[in-house]
Amino acid sequence: MKVAVLDDYMKIAGELADWTSLPDNIHTDFFYEKLPDGTDARAEALADYDVLVVTRERTPLPKELLEQLPNLKFIASPEMHNRVIDFDYCRERGIPVCGTTPRPSPTFELTWALILALAKNVTIDDRAMREGQWQTVVGTEIRGKTLGVIGLGRIGSEVAKVGNAFGMNVIAWSENMTTARAEECGTTLVSKDDLFRQSDYVVVMVIQSERTIGLVGAHEIGLMRPDAYLINPARGPIVDEAALVDALKNKKIAGAGLDVYNEEPLPVDHPFRRLPNTVLMPHVAGFTREHYAHWYNGMLEDVRAWLDGNLINEIHGSGIVAARV
Numbered sequence: 150m151k152v153a154v155l156d157d158y159m160k161i162a163g164e165l166a167d168w169t170s171l172p173d174n175i176h177t178d179f180f181y182e183k184l185p186d187g188t189d190a191r192a193e194a195l196a197d198y199d200v201l202v203v204t205r206e207r208t209p210l211p212k213e214l215l216e217q218l219p220n221l222k223f224i225a226s227p228e229m230h231n232r233v234i235d236f237d238y239c240r241e242r243g244i245p246v247c248g249t250t251p252r253p254s255p256t257f258e259l260t261w262a263l264i265l266a267l268a269k270n271v272t273i274d275d276r277a278m279r280e281g282q283w284q285t286v287v288g289t290e291i292r293g294k295t296l297g298v299i300g301l302g303r304i305g306s307e308v309a310k311v312g313n314a315f316g317m318n319v320i321a322w323s324e325n326m327t328t329a330r331a332e333e334c335g336t337t338l339v340s341k342d343d344l345f346r347q348s349d350y351v352v353v354m355v356i357q358s359e360r361t362i363g364l365v366g367a368h369e370i371g372l373m374r375p376d377a378y379l380i381n382p383a384r385g386p387i388v389d390e391a392a393l394v395d396a397l398k399n400k401k402i403a404g405a406g407l408d409v410y411n412e413e414p415l416p417v418d419h420p421f422r423r424l425p426n427t428v429l430m431p432h433v434a435g436f437t438r439e440h441y442a443h444w445y446n447g448m449l450e451d452v453r454a455w456l457d458g459n460l461i462n463e464i465h466g467s468g469i470v471a472a473r474v
Contacts, residue, residue, distance in 0.1 A: 150174060150175050150176070150199045150200070151175075151176050151177075151178065151197055151198045151199055151200070151220075152168070152171070152175060152176070152177040152178070152198065152199070152200040152201075152202060152452065153177075153178050153180060153195060153198040153200070153201050153202065154168070154177060154178070154179045154180065154202040154204075154445075155180045155184070155201060155202065155203050155204055155207070155208050156180060156183065156184075156203070156204040156205075156207035156208055157179045157180060157181055157204060158181065158182075158183075158204075158414075159436075159441075160179070160181050161438070161441055161445075162179055162202075162204075162441075162445050163177075163179055165438070165441055165442040165445050165446070166442070166445035166446045166448075166449045167449070168449060170449070170453075171449075171452065171453065171456070172456065175456075178198075180194075183207070183208075183414065184208055188211075188213050188214050188217070189217070191208070191214055192214055192217035192218060195214075195218055195221075196217070196218060196219070196220065197220060198218070198220060198221065199220050199221065199222045199223070200221075200222065200223045200224070200225070200452055200455075201221065201223075201224045201225070202224075202225045202445075202448050202452070203224065203225070203226050203227075203231070203234075204227070204444075205226075205227055205228075205231075205435075206231060206232055206233045207413070208233075209233035209234075210224070210233060210234045210235060211233075211235050211238075212235045212237075212238040215235060215238055215239065215242065215244070216238070216242075221242075221244055222244060223244065223245055223247075223452065223455050224239065224244060224245070224246045224247075225246075225247055225248075225448035225451040225452055226246060226247070226248050226249075226448070226464065227248065227249050227444035227447070227448065228248050228249055228251070228444075229248040229249070229250075229251065229462065229464055230248070230464065230466065231246070231248075231464065231466065232357065232358075234246060234466065236464070236465070236466035245455065245460050245463055246463070246464045246466065247448075247451040247454075247455065247460060247461060247462045247463050247464060248447075248451070248462045248463075248464045249443065249444055249447030249448060249451070249462060250443075250447060250462060252440065252443050253303075254303065254304050254435055254440075255434070255435060255437045255439070255440055256304045256382055256434040256435045257304050257307035257308045257311065258434075259382060259408060259430065259433065259434035260304075260308050260352060260354075260380060260382045260434065261308070261311055263380050263382065263406030263407075263408065263428055263430070264291070264350055264352070264378070264380055264406065265291075266406065266428045267350075267378050267380075267403075267404050267405075267406050267428055268288055268289050268290070268291050268378075269288040269289075270286045270287075270288050271428075272428050273285070273286050273425070274286060291315050291317060291349075291350075292315060292316040292317065293316060293317070293318070294317055294318070294349040294350065295317065295318045295319075295320060295347050295348050295349050295350075296308075296309070296312040296317045296318070296319045296320070296348065296349070296350050296352065297320050297321070297322070297339075297344040297345070297347065297348030297350065297351045297352065298312070298319065298320070298321045298336065298352050298354055299321070299322055299323060299344065299351065299352065299353050299354055299355055299364070299365075300321075300323045300326075300353070300354035300355035300356075300383075301321050301323065301326060301330055301331065301334045301336065301354070302354065302355075302356070304354055305321070305334075305352075305354030305355075306334045308352055308354060309321065309334045309335055309336050310334070310335065313335045318337075319334075319335060319336040319337070320336055320337045320338075320339045320343075320344055320347060320348065321334065321336040321337070321338060321339070321344070322338065322339055322340065322341050322343075322344045323355055324360070326338055341369070342369075342372055345369045345370075345372035345373050346372045346373075346374075348373070348377060349374075349376070349377055349378070350377070350378050350380060351365075351373065351377065351378070351379050351380065352380045352381075352382075353365060353379075353380065353381040353382070353383045353387055353388060354382075354383055355383060355387065356383070356384070357383070357384035357386060357387055361384075361387050362386045362387060363386070363387070363389055364387050364388075365379070365381075365387060365388040365389065365393075366389040366392055367389060367392035367395075370389070370392050370393060370396045370401070370402065371396075371401070373396075373401070373402045374402075375400065375401060375402065375403065376403050377402050377403060378402065378403050378404050378405060378406065379393065379402060379404075379405045379406075380405070380406040380407075381405070381406075381407050381408065381409055382406075382407075382408040382409065382434040383409060384409050385409040385410040385411040385412075385413070386411055390410070390411050393405060394420045394421070394424070397424050397426055397427060398420070398424065400426070403426065404426035404427060404428070405426070405427050405428075406427070406428045406430075407421065407427060407428070407429055407430070408429075408430040408431075408432055408433065408434045409432050410432070413432055414431065415429070415431070447462070
């Protein structure tokens with residue numbers, strides 16, 4: 150029996166979980182690179198595997214791909230949701246999908262790393278220092294500034310909490326947010342347009358869905374002040390990438406801190422890589438050693454339980470939300 154651990158870009162799945170503890174008749178392969186583009190090419194790469202262990206939502210598993218994997222019998226996925234697996238087809242085929250137990254997300258920590266890097270010009274000064282320069286730019290303070298948080302879920306609420314600790318004025322909006330929820334998180338509920346008009350730092354903290362794709366478009370970015378920053382550690386398609394590139398190129402806003410993109414890995418020739426007013430991270434906000442260890446050990450337990458005839462942490466999803474192959 151063959152197990153494929155997909156998209157292990159950092160080559161740590163084998164280090165953080167003991168896959169050799171599986172029975173001797175199990176062979177585990179680790180995929181360190183993104184699978185080739187196209188359904189047929191991916192099907193060829195995965196055709197021999199009985200088990201797929203996926204790393205979040207890096208490789209979509211739509212029906213068109215799954216039906217070309219005749220050996221597939223089980224899928225393990227981090228956490229208890231995955232928007233790029235066709236659960237309806239998996240149920241039709243009798244392929245269980247199991248996840249891992251919840252754990253507090255570290256995403257809010259990197260969110261604040263991006264905010265502070267922008268405010269204090271960390272990446273600019275770091276480059277200047279390595280080039281032999283000294284005190285080339287002046288940073289700004291965040292105390293007393295306005296932080297606008299789009300979405301006050303478990304991560305957005307943590308971002309707001311830190312903003313309050315820094316002495317910021319924290320405002321918030323999402324489509325279904327109530328005044329009570331905003332006040333519970335120490336924020337003030339405002340309209341969507343007012344959030345973009347008033348904020349020094351706009352942080353995107355909603356999940357990607359059909360309703361939120363393109364939520365931050367040219368109109369919203371156009372409401373931002375020239376000295377304001379946009380931070381997106383959520384999902385790339387929530388922000389209109391072309392509108393953001395235009396705003397950054399033409400200095401309509403001061404800058405952006407990004408951890409997510411429409412296409413990942415980010416193409417080497419993407420305009421974001423050439424813009425000096427960005428701080429870029431390679432979609433790692435939720436990917437700490439501690440979080441990876443929890444995920445991979447949890448998925449290893451999923452596989453072990455399935456081999457023993459049991460299902461733990463089964464995910465009862467529906468359809469497919471955001472597949473891109």
